[in-house]
Amino acid sequence: YLQEQVFTENDGFYAWMFLKRRTLWQTILSFIWPVFALAVCLFPVYPYQCKIVVLYSCAGALLFIVSLLLLRAAIFGVLWVLLGKRVWFFPNINAEETTFRELVRFWPVKDEGERPKWTSRLIYATVALLVILLLRHHAPDEAARAR
Template identity: 25%
Template sequence: MSGGEKDAATLLGEDLLCKNWVESRPAIMGRERVEIFRGVDLVTYLKRNEDAMERALPGSKKKIEKGYTNAGEVAKDVAKLLMKKDLFCRSERMFKKPKLGRKKLTKFPRKVFVCEDQHFIEGSYYSWKIQRPPTPWVKVASYIAVLLVFGCTLFPLAPYKVKLGVFYTSLTSLITILGIVGVRLLVYATIWTFAGKYVWLLPNLFADNVPLNEIFSPMFAEEQNKHGKQYPAPPLRNRVIAVAAIFFSIFAAYRNTPEKGYGAKIRSTTDDMFDFLVSHGTLQRLTGESNKEDPIGEVNVNETEVDDNLDDDDLDDLDDFDEL
């Protein structure tokens, strides 16, 4: 066999991953993104598909038929062979206890670490060391990324409507994020002040080890310590004083924004941004001032504005000018 060719065990491992013969899920191991699977799923698949075991261990099918061994033992031998080929390694979940608001651990953890003991155990997790081949969507995503870079570069030259759309999209996203954060803090402060409970709205919203389809579940959950017990509540008087002090500090900071320095710079930047939108479109400020301008190059010869403050000498000079 030449150096460039792959043996049967390596090809079997690639098929197990790339053809989804064994259920695999994305996870984070250290600073790398990997795909993990359960040892029990691998053994179950191999026991049901003796031809796959025959690919890695020729002659195993005949031994099973003659009763020299059973399918379970051969499946474990194949798994050990794949580990010896360095196709995957044994790993364990990083967090051993359920997330806040859950009673059971997830089927597949989001974060794992490599175990020191690399013996194959059917009830453990394993991380693939091989990668799936790139799909056509990877090329599409790369082209889209290049277009986004060009779009950001040419953004100053974009039409006004494009700039306006980007502005409102960004502003809407920012307001949505800040609004959600504000509502969560308000709910937390209200429940903590009056009930003494540490309850969060959407506790998994900013969790990095929770799948996207589980971010909004559960809706409410109370914080617990490492022993699974609730935190003790401070006295009501202390809670009210703490919340009142926080709101008073925020109100005082808002009312006493400095006219110079960083606060003034923020105001100036905001005013310049809105002035740009007003001067290049049909928008108007909340002051009610009109944005209409006289057409350039048009002169009304039938109307002459005369200042009421002109004295008689100035009017005589105007009459002399008309006679000329």
């Protein structure tokens, strides 16, 4: 441990020594992290079935995140065009320094700004409709999907 420190009243600084005990969760994680790091390093020698499970798990998680973000943007766009309100579901989903509880908070943030004009909302709705029609026009047909 540390040496005993002596402070005088003239120094103007005081210190407290605090020894925090490790929790059971920290002890368990200190054993799990090296095993996890070893498992990541040995991924190239995994059997084929394990690689497929890892691949589909990562692809599924990525698809879930992207679909959540797209659904969130679609709901925002529809409500903004129709009602003129800015409503974000999962408002902290892109925040970097939040707790997990704040990250998955579902309730929308209140709209505190002034309502946008009808003209700007109509222009954005028209542009979005044109982009959707353009994507639909250039989508592959049934024969291309069958190949």
